[in-house]
Amino acid sequence: MSKRTVPESHSGQPDPLDIVFPGISALFAGRLSGALTLGSWLSLLAVAWFRRRRILDLLAVSQWDGILALLSLVVLLAAIWVAGNRGRFRSTGLRDPRVGRSPMALAGRRFRRHHQAVLGLALLAALTVVTLLTPVLAPFDPDTLNLATGRLLAPSAAHWMGTDELGRDLLSRVLYGARISLTIGFLAVLIAITLGTAIGAVAGYAGGWTDTILMRTVDLFLSFPRIVLLITVVAVFEPSIALIVVVLGLTGWMGVSRLVRGQVLSVREREYVQAAHALGYGPGRVLRRHILPNVLTPVIVAATLGIGNAILAEAALSYLGLGVQPPTASWGNIIQSGGDRIIDAWWIATFPGLAIVLTVMSFNLVGDGLRDALDPRHVE
Amino acid sequence: MSRLFSLLSVTLSVLLLAACDAGPPRRAETRSDAGPVSAEEAERIAAEAYVEAVVAADSIAHDVISEPSRYGGTIVVAGRNDVLTMNPLVATDIESVQHQAHVLFTTLVRSGPDFEPLPYLAREWSIDPEGDRITFHLRDDVYWHDGVPVTARDVAFTWQRVVDPAVPFFNPAYFDAWEAVEILDEHTVRFTVRPRSNLLYGWAVTAILPEHILGDVPPAELADHPFGTVSPVGSGPFRFVERVPGDRWVFEANPDFPVGLGGRPYADRLVYRQIPDDAVADAALRTGEIDIIVDANPASAQRLSSDSTLVVTSFPASEYALIAWNTRRDPFTDPNVRRALTLAMDRGSIVDVVRGPYGSVSAGPVGPWHWTYDPEWEPYPFAPDSARALLEQAGWIDADEDGVREKNGVPLGFELYFTPRQAWMDVATIVQANLADVGTDVEPRAREQASLVPMVTSPDRRFDAFLVSWARDVPLDDRDLWACDRVDDPMQFTGWCHPELDAVLDSMQFVSDRETLRRLTRRYEILVADAQPYTFLYNVETVLARRAGLRGVRADARGTWASVTEWWLDPEARR
């Protein structure tokens, strides 16, 4: 793993076209990933242009969840994309066969060649489009009731996913639910990895008593019945999306902290870190300059995979009636509302469940791809 | 009404009995055993004849099954909630109380269709002319399942424990007019009482406890005694076999149950299973794992009824749903706002969504299940235009045209609290949509019950409005809800009160004349309907979904299990 930290001495210029139209160079190289990436960005831009008036509507305050979901997705996609292409930026210059390529460049290549990862990324890109354009795409208002004639209709041409017990169009609700579920997933993971990285890094670096105490805290959190905490927190505070985010974040950091601690422990013993110590650099600098960059890779992978888990956790929480409050649609609470009618109105619980599976799967695909690409052991 | 009903049913039963020889002389014995025939007794006979007729009709509709072959089989009942205890002193849930009163134990009296007391363990009773002493003559053929006879000592013991302050009996009001007990002989017991409406009702729902088993237990320890959960010994038509907590109770027929009280029940075994998930219960009913769901989900009831192997029935239950307004807070201080909100709610649709055909829009605190109910009494209509007019009149105007009315710069809106149940979420969503149409902003807020209760019961009343439903009791004692001198008591949620209503409610507690009670109830309804401290949403009908092979099920507001001894399984439906 130390190979990855070898300073990259050679630097090339990024293809300027690639900055304007991401994926274009890959497209010209005849690669699927380029077509998919470019295609999704272009269609996004196109739809954005044609619907610019309605997109302005999205900025209304009531749409903050959509904006947030969108922002988080864009940030995430950008991060993944940059990670995947970083190496290429650096090595598009003249290639010296004897020098070989930087590990990052190889990782980027591996990621782009990872068909599943590219598929996952394409799915996520599609999800971004959907999230951005939910108000445009949704055939109906997700909250408009149709008690007279529209209740519990099976899937049909008018209602692709059917309607729920209040006559609301399920497709529209699933589309709007995507924003909520994705926002919660992304933000919860952000909290979890921030906390987990900080605690894991401190524990691993400081060692001794600090480590013991922090790791015992991790044990405590892991052995603590989460349901007690969840119900209590939801009971004490107003149940809101922000609260769910915080709760999921605060109960999801333990795995990351263990991961980071392990990484830090192994990096700490490496020669160059020892050397930094010997040169008299303080722990802050060593942590920042040497240890965290190494830890970042597994954390990015963990974060990508973690978003999937957070979405599942939100769904489970909502399923128990403790999550997102009605009438706001989230995938979890739609499934919850369909649970009672699973046999006579199977579509209510089935479709949002499929949406969860598809989304979580995309994140997992991308996460797997990143891990395979970034881990030199996985060179095949 | 009730008179007409019994006349009709007698006629009906005579006709049917004449047409069918399947009717056994079993019930006749019951009658000959009974005490002097009073007006109430006549009513009871009529009711039983009616039952006979229904059962007979049931048999005719299918193949004629002779009476003896009805015996046998295991009936499996599924309910959403666990039956928690067979200890009547601590039971609060409806299923537990019903099992105690109708399955495992006997009660001193039973309720007739209009909740009039009928003889049961007490063969007959007499009230002194002064009305302050009541003497019960007990049957001498009822035995505890361990063989000990049920005697006056058991009755006296039960009463002593029920009124003991160390025992957390959930409704001491049943017995607050009962002052002293005296055992006259083995089977005669006399109580000193004060005047009270529904005086005997408490004895119809409180099972008699075995003094020979629990007599030595200190009253404070009775609540925790394993008698209720591990080793109950009853005196009723079924005997305790086993309990798997969180899963089932198993009872078996008591062959020694006196013929005078109906004799041995038809079913060999009776199993109660807790199945919290409605979908699961439905599936189990279809696969024949269970025979009957006692409180089926109305959403799936219609689908179940389309299955020819299943039968879905319903009866008016004592449960009703409402939204309580905190009239201490603006905008609910203004009765016009409350009226407008009620007018703006499409309660018909709410019933439709939440209860389907198994409910009706509620006009007031008394539902169709209760004998004081007046079918002529109309609920507020769904009239959004009237609602808008009322709100304008009250000064709530949408001046800035943002869709929400304001008054003095304050927008018209409130938070609506409820517990996280699917039905409430649906109701809250509809209410939100309805009220948005008249310019009122509703924020639905689900809170788990333990957090919601202190919000609405503590003196600071941290809520605008909440959505709730509960079963009301037969004695209409709602002083806790409305009395002016109890505005700071936990149950006076709304803070609304009315001096006349106080007087009405007070007198309702001491009137024994049914007609007077009816009139007082009308007055109660009018006062509450006018002020709308609650918006009454709907009255519930309990849905029973059963396999067609389960016969003889007849249930009304007295309880699903009231007729349990007469339930029987078609031989081919037995497992």
Place this chain on the structure above:
Amino acid sequence: MNPTPLLEVSDLRVGFSNEEGEALAVDGVSFSVGAGETLGIVGESGCGKSVSALSILGLVADPPGRILPGSSVRLRGEELLTASPARLRDVRGGEIAMVFQEPMTSLNPVLRVGDQIAEAVRRHTDLRGDAVKERVVSLLDRVGIPDPADRSRAWPHQLSGGMRQRAMIAMALAGDPELLIADEPTTALDVTIQVRILKLLDDLRREREMALLLITHDLGVVAQVADRVAVMYAGRIVEEGRSENLFARPAHPYTAGLLRSIPDPDRPGERLEAIPGSVPSPHDWPSGCRFHPRCTVALDRCLRDSPSLMEAPATRAACWLVEETP
């Protein structure tokens, strides 16, 4: 050399594929080993010598590796590359055994040393039960492990590197092979232990009349034990000959360069020369003679045409210089 050598490898070509396509790590290698003979294959790391050795037993991981059609590996004339898997398994450890470079990782960490050797004994002999144990102990004893009965119950991590390599050798001997392939058997060991292991291999070869294919990057090692030596560079054999001839009169500049880069005990104090540059990647084999970018005496022709092995005065070498200067 016998008319039918024990092992004959001819025109062995092994391709490896990665993201950049397939590359030939071994490109037309031919050599043979006679019964009881020691052949040393020498070359820098990455020249394809280990791959050639693994190819003999069909142990190249496929994918990414692939032995190309036209290659041939014959054991006493029997083609191994097309042999049935069952036959190949009989050969492995039975007729041809192998000892690997990394004694630290070549033993299964979760199985006791004795059990791992016993597996081979059971696979290739008819011994069963206690006889197997006795055999294991005697094998361990033979390879110079003290207290062999105890050590056979040890876990691999409880043994030192030298001990593990001895255990590996014992395992290889279990099937009484006719040919032992030792792939860099001493590279990972301390210098003092290297010598002893080498001596052990040589002793065993003599004692059992076993042929030995010794693969190493260390000419010094080869010099001590090999009868013949083949030098590999960039997937090809560039020079081959009897050990004493090759060391005395190397014909290929690469061989000469290698020789200059090892210390000569006869000329202490002499400056050692390293060959400039490094072995190119199989994906970027140079045209013509693959050594020409590093060759100080390269001709124009070397850039274009690829030489094959030619008779040199003392050896056979693939170098145009041999032709130029008869």
Place this chain on the structure above:
Amino acid sequence: MGIGDRVVARPGGATLIRYLGRRALQAIPLLIGIVTLVFLILHLAPGDPTAIWFNPNIPPEVLDRMRANMGLDQPLYVQYVRWVKAFLSGDFGYSYTQFRPVRDVIGDALPNTLLLSGTSLLVIFGVGCAVGSLQAVRQYGPTDSLLTFVTLFLYSMPGFWLGLMLILAASTSLSWLGLPVSGMTSVDHAMLGPFGKVADVAKHLVLPTIALGLASAAGVARYMRGEMLEVIRQDYIRTARAKGLPERTVILRHALRNALIPVVSLLGLYLPLLFGGALVIEVVFSWPGMGRLMYDGVLARDYPLVMAASFLFGVLVVLGNLIADLLYAFVDPRIRYE
């Protein structure tokens, strides 16, 4: 007790006993921490146990009497000390909602949860390891590609949703399978013979086990595949092949055991997840276990029940980790005496 703390004695002998003793000692502060935190959190939450009797038919005086009976009128620290004292003397208290001693309540539910979790654990690791190994052995083949997709799909599936789908299937298109969708036993369970009883429970176990275990099994399979691929590349596998061992022996004897080593550490991680996941699944399938008990207990503020259940939950997690570590030492001989 943590997973990081994996220096374990080889099983057997006094060292093992010393080790177990030390681990038990280490667990004490953790359990004290859990219990105290749960106590605080529970009592800080609004509402009290009488909230479940929220009904105008029950007069407030009765509720006050109940509170006094439960000791809720005492200051918090008194309640805590009282609970600890009783707990240490083996008295778990009396469940407010079940009207039974907590010991009995948990005694009834715990075996059910252990049965469900245990079966799921077997499925998770049995199926997971088998599928993962199969994929690794068949790498690059169509089997691998198909299974990779299937495991990823299952891995991304919410357990409660899978449960609902299973109920849907079992009561409609798959009803001929006769798989029960609720509870743990059939109605006629008591009348069955000993084998019938076992078969009956087994039948009821099928769907909840699948719902609880499938996603995790897919996770293990994915992990196992990676580990197996890693192991197959190792030198000692080449050694085993060079010995002429048949492929079966190479995979089953040499590769599998090494690949299992890191998988065992998953066991410790999965246990809390499993008990947590059991909650939702127990609700969906009406399984009379601890998860449902705990959930209902927290909602009803059944303090004694939740306290004891949380303590037990902690003990189970600690035990699970301990077992994982012992197993770890069992499969990996490199782990040494301290």
